Amino acid sequence: MTLGYFPGCSLHSGAKEYDLSLRAVLQALGVELTEVRDWSCCGASSAHATNHTLAVALSARNLALAEEQGLAKVMAPCAACFNRLATARHVMAHDEGLATTIRPMLTRPFNNQVEVQNVVALFKGLTEVIAAKMTPLSHLNVACYYGCLLVRPPEVVAFDDPEMPTSMEAVVAATGATPVSWSKRLECCGAGLSLSRTASVVRMGREILADAKAHGAQAVVVACPMCHSNLDLRQAAMQRRGEPLDLPILFLSQLVGMALKLDPEALGLGRHFVSPAALQLAPALIAPQPRASLQG
Amino acid sequence: MSRIGVFVCHCGENIGRTVDCADVAQSLGELPGVVHAADYKYMCSDPGQQLVKQAIADKQLDGVVVAACSPRMHEKTFRRACSNQGMNPYLCEMANIREHCSWIHEDRTKATEKAIALGRAIIEKVKRNQPLQPIRIPIERRALVIGGGIAGIQAALDIADGGGEVVLVEREPSIGGHMSQLSETFPTLDCSQCILTPRMVEAYQHPRIKLMAYSEVDAVSGYIGNFNVKIRHKARSVDDTKCNGCGECQKVCPNKKIPSEFEQGLGRRTAIYVPFPQAVPNIPVIDRQNCALFKGRAKGLKKQACGKCAEVCGRQAVNFDQQDSFTSVKVGAIVVATGYQLYSIAQKQAHELLQGYGEYGYGTIPDVIDGLQFERLASASGPTGGKILRPSDGKEPKKIVFLSCIGSRDPAKGISYCSKICCMYVAKHTMLYRHKVHDGQAFVFYMDIRAAGKGYDEFARRAIEEEGAIYLRGRVSKLERASDVVKVYGTDTLSGENIVIDADLVVLATAMRPQPGIESLAQKLSVSYDAHGFINEAHPKLRPVETNTAGIFVAGACQAPRDIPDSVSMASGAATKVLGLFSNLELEREPTVAVVDEAGCAGCFHCERVCPYGAVEHKDIRDRKGTLIRVVANVNKGVCQGCGTCQATCPSKKVELQGFTDEQIYAAISAL
Amino acid sequence: MSASEPVPTHHDPSLSGEINKLTGLNVAACYQCGKCSAGCPMAAEMPRKPHQLLRLVQLNQRQAVLSDSSLWLCLTCETCTSRCPNQVDPARLIDGLRELAFQQDPTLAPLKQRAFHQAFLHQIKSHGRVFELGLVVDYKLKSGALLDDALQAPGMLWRGKLALMPNNIEGKAEVRRIFEACEHVAGEEIPS
Known part of the structure; x- marks a missing residue:
């Protein structure tokens, strides 16, 4: 069965390597993707910050398109898109008043039957396949960064434990890398303020990365293009205000791709501001941290 | 022909505002068998009751119908008035024209019509009422106290000091509860152990308190004054009649690393242990989950893996083969104080x-x-x-x-x-x-x-x-x-x-x-509990230490979060209730219980299966020579709560609730 | 009143009433424990912290709360919402307040955040998707922050991270109609 794919705007521009690596890795793992035809932007933070109806309607359009296409499930690799699509699904199911307002706007039948999935849940379901095919990324200590939109609000995203999630660590463990135990994995990266209040984003990113580094991480794994850009693109600015971080930020798909020994170029590993090149061969610079237990 | 008196109450404006009471009295007075009808502003007042008594005397009434409020409010009042005038109180009934009529309607004409219909129905019922006698039950003057924390200890001591016998059951190896774990207590900062341990010892040594520690209530049957309680004594693996509490066994136990429950996991204990030095009774228990010998047995080892405690015991008190045992006690009241x-x-x-x-x-x-x-x-x-x-x-x-x-x-x-x-x-x-x-x-x-x-x-x-x-x-x-x-x-x-x-x-x-297991205990006792598992009191203000089951009382933090003074006050309150019950020789109960027509009973025992209170017993019918002819149902009057489920179930209609027979109910319904 | 009669709709003109109508939230449920503020990643930068905004809504201080720039610093990370002991949902409340402020007067939002949201929505409305280069240019023009981040664009272009041309979707008229329908529902234009 084919899996619906909602790349979202970022994967078509700033986070092209996320799109590339995902497609490459999923092909290697035998998962067929069908892109939602003629999808539109989920509305992101600007829609819900200014007009709730618009925010739900924009995402609902994409769910309706997927339904029209006969897709049972849509995977959104961007945490923000995932969150907005899941919110739309939740609101359309629970707020009959708003659902009645929005349904006619969609200009096509909509029965709210498409499940929404994030990339971590997808990989979590593939851990056995990954473990069977991978060459272990031994001696690589990785901080799994969830950010906010993957796990919150719990009743909408219905994914893992909102305070002590373990899914991403499970995927990382399946690649043979070591997930480190650290504190800031659920803190916000600054998301939508990246352009309009860069200083805040730099402050938050610095706190997150400093904590990851202090707990022995050699790289940070993310599952969201916004988190990625705020931690990768802004890292130079973070370093201007304190000691160097030099932490490569990898998409989860890239890490899996590395374990599957896929071509680094196909994974877009050369596209980051902080180069992950050193990670591919270098042994641990510091002693491996004890693996995070599944309780966190 | 009956001679029934009808008394219609205005309840001030409560009924009078929406119901034309004079009209009701007049209409009901015209019914056959009604020889007297009157209305009055407050029938429950002294002059109102006097009207009832006077009419009974003057008109030789053989039935009374008071059309007024709910029988829950004043049935007792009017039945007592009738009784004082020499009439059997169960020949007096109430028609509820307040809660069921005036309070819920606005149209005066229609409400008056309904009040007349309600009165008519009850009149037809009363015509078929039989004089009944209250049931008298003996009271077992012994109480069961469940839980040996400060609330349970206090309740046990107060009951025992008041002359009652007490069985105090505690789940843990020692009494004392959480209070024994506290350092100092607010707001005086006095040492918790210092004020508690004398009470623990007092309870242990009291001649009228039987302490059953490391025991649990297994089953409860019976009713107020006559509960039968089955108590499980968990196997301590130590004979409490032999052990003198010397503590040598604990010194030699090789497993010393078990997190201590008493120390909240911050300290360690051995596998054979007393929870704390001042434990009452000071008799150790073997934690079979952690004892090397029992772990070996569970693995099927033939050889005894350890046994040091038994070797060192000078009194041969350690008994690895001890089993859970059971005791049955009869008690008249129960205090739940599980904390x-x-x-x-x-x-x-x-x-x-x-x-x-x-x-x-x-x-x-x-x-x-x-x-x-x-x-x-x-x-x-x-x-x-x-x-x-x-x-x-x-x-x-x-x-x-x-x-x-x-x-x-x-x-x-x-x-x-x-x-x-x-x-x-x-x-x-x-x-x-x-x-x-x-x-x-x-x-x-x-x-x-x-x-x-x-x-x-x-x-x-x-x-x-x-x-x-x-x-x-x-x-x-x-x-x-x-x-x-x-x-x-x-x-x-x-x-x-x-x-x-x-x-x-x-x-x-x-x-x-509330403690884990509270729900299953409450179910055994037939007492209700809230969504969190706290035991419900019978009334939040006026009956705070009673439960909804007669004879079962509640004290301490199993009812709601409580501090020590609150728990102790409640315990003393519950003890007073128990002693009040025990001050009677017999208990009087309403005679609204089911009665089986033995001659017609087919012995199918459908009634037994549906009875929620376990009141139906088997009764052997024998001929003069003593040969068993058949077995019929018999209702234990003490246990029956008068719910009527058996009456509705009986295929041959041979069990009926006194005061609510089919004949009475059908007559009432037909009159509506 | 019989049971079948509908419950009369209670028209509450206060700000809490308006919020309730818009979001379904019961602002009175907040007991001001401050757990929202304690965990808020932006609290340090906010003139008024989340629980204080909530308090102002309870006190019907409409103008004070709608003109507070703190509203526009909320990242909707939902930390407050997922930890709120009384399930008040502060994140949804702030979204609702921003919506009311935007309806009343978009200039209540600080220039940069307003410019960003308008530029972002403009992208969706015009192309159906967000064209990042267009977003950046539009944002800079709208906010006047011409030089901020100017150094990043070459790096992004170099890494193939910026598309040079917008990607118009086939259904872009459909998307535009969704905007118009939402504007109709709101009774005013969505500034973009």
Whole structure:
């Protein structure tokens, strides 16, 4: 069965390597993707910050398109898109008043039957396949960064434990890398303020990365293009205000791709501001941290 | 032909406003068999009752119908009036024209019509009433007290001192409950053990108290005055008739690393152990889960894996083959005093309504402890000898943070109630900390300081004004383990500032919950409990120590969060209720019970299967020679609660509820 | 009143009433514990912290709360919402307040955040998707922050991270009609 794919705007521009690596890795793992035809932007933070109806309607359009296409499930690799699509699904199911307002706007039948999935849940379901095919990324200590939109609000995203999630660590463990135990994995990266209040984003990113580094991480794994850009693109600015971080930020798909020994170029590993090149061969610079237990 | 009197009450304006009472009286007075009808402003008043009595005397009435309020309000009043005038009280009935009519209707004409119809129905019923006699039941003047904490001990002592016999059942190896774990008590800071242990000993030695520790209530049957209780004595593996409590067995037990329940996991115990030195009874128990010998047996080892305790025991008291045993006791009353447990912030919750605190690490951060653990740290007899040392590395914390309302007042975590005692014990903890760590600083995150009680607010203020605790008004969003501190991310809503504290130790004032297993005990006892498992009192204001089952009383924190003085007051209250019951030789009960027509009973026992109270018994019918002819149903009048389920079920209509026979009910319905 | 009669709709003109109508939230449920503020990653930068905004809504201080720039610093990370003991949902409340402020007067939002949201929505409305280069240019023009981040664009282009041309979707008229329908529902134009 084919899996619906909602790349979202970022994967078509700033986070092209996320799109590339995902497609490459999923092909290697035998998962067929069908892109939602003629999808539109989920509305992101600007829609819900200014007009709730618009925010739900924009995402609902994409769910309706997927339904029209006969897709049972849509995977959104961007945490923000995932969150907005899941919110739309939740609101359309629970707020009959708003659902009645929005349904006619969609200009096509909509029965709210498409499940929404994030990339971590997808990989979590593939851990056995990954473990069977991978060459272990031994001696690589990785901080799994969830950010906010993957796990919150719990009743909408219905994914893992909102305070002590373990899914991403499970995927990382399946690649043979070591997930480190650290504190800031659920803190916000600054998301939508990246352009309009860069200083805040730099402050938050610095706190997150400093904590990851202090707990022995050699790289940070993310599952969201916004988190990625705020931690990768802004890292130079973070370093201007304190000691160097030099932490490569990898998409989860890239890490899996590395374990599957896929071509680094196909994974877009050369596209980051902080180069992950050193990670591919270098042994641990510091002693491996004890693996995070599944309780966190 | 009957001679019935009808008395219509206005209840001031309550009925009179919507029902034309004079019209009702007149209409009902015209019915056949009614020889007297009157209306009056307040029929329940003395002059009103006098009207009833006068009519009985003057008109030789053989039935009375009072059309007024609900029988729950005044049936007793009017039946007593009739009885005083020499009439059998069960020939008097009420027609409810208030709750069932005037209060719920507006149209006066229609309401009056309905009142007449209701009156007519009851008149037809009363025409078929039979004189009944109240049932008298003997009372067993012995009480069962379930739970040997301070509430149970107090109730047992008060009942026993008042002359009653008591069976005190405690689930744990020793009585004493949570109070025995406390260091000092608010608001006087007197030592908990010092005031408790004399009471424990007193209960143990009281000639009228039989203590059954390490025992549980297995089954309960019967009714007020006559309960039959089956008690399970869990196998201690030590013969309590031989053991003299010398303690040699514990010294030789090789497994010394078991987390002690009494020390809240902060101390260790052996596999054969007494929970604490002052335990009552001072008889050890073998924890079979952790004992090498029993673990060996479970694995099927032929050889005995250990046995050192038995070897060293000079009195041959250790008995590895001891089995659970049972005792049956007959008691007239039961006091439930099973106490509380603390809410745990862990991810896995025993109760479906509850959620743990992931933001506080679900209990995985070593230097985040709960209030009872702090009590053990502060206790002179505790695992640290009374020194405040944190669990992770045994260092003395210089910055300690207390968080109030953990679980409590947190509907998102499943508990909306206030646990009532935490504000006080947190204030106490800050003081104990200050007294032990002079250069330390205590912080308290709180939402409100609830210190209602004699000397309570003064005590809480003292913590702030004289003992240097810094109170911050707000909840904490997150606890985070960072190198060797716990980062506390809180806020102070009074200043509007967020506060981050690098704490050496964090103490959570977690919610009070009923003990595990309370639901199954309540079901055995047929007493009701709320969504959290707290036992329901019969009335929140006027019957606070009674339950909805006659003869069963409640005391202490199993009913709601309670502190020591509240628990003791309740226990004394419950004991007084028990003694009040015991002051009667017999119990009088309403005769509205089911009666089987033995001649017609086919012995199918459908009634037995549907009876919710287990009141149906088998009765042998024999001929003169003693040969068994057949078996019929018989209703135990003491147990029957008059619900009528058997009557509705009986295929041959041979069981009927006295006062509510089919004939009476059909007549009433036909008259509507 | 019989049971079948509908419950009369209670028209509450206060700000809490308006919020309730818009979001379904019961602002009175907040007991001001401050757990939202304690965990808020932006609290340090906010003139008024989340619980204080909530308090102002309870006190019907409409102007004060709608003109507070703190509203526009909320990242909707939902930390407050997922930890709120009384399930008040502060994140949804702030979204609702921003919506009311935007309806009343978009200039209540600080220039940069307003410019960003308008530029972002403009992208969706015109192309159906967000064209990042267009977003950046439009944002800079709208906010006047011409030089901020100017150094990043070459790096992004170099790494193939910026598309040079917008990607118009086939259904872009459909998307535009969704905007118009939502404007109709709101009774005013969505500034973009």
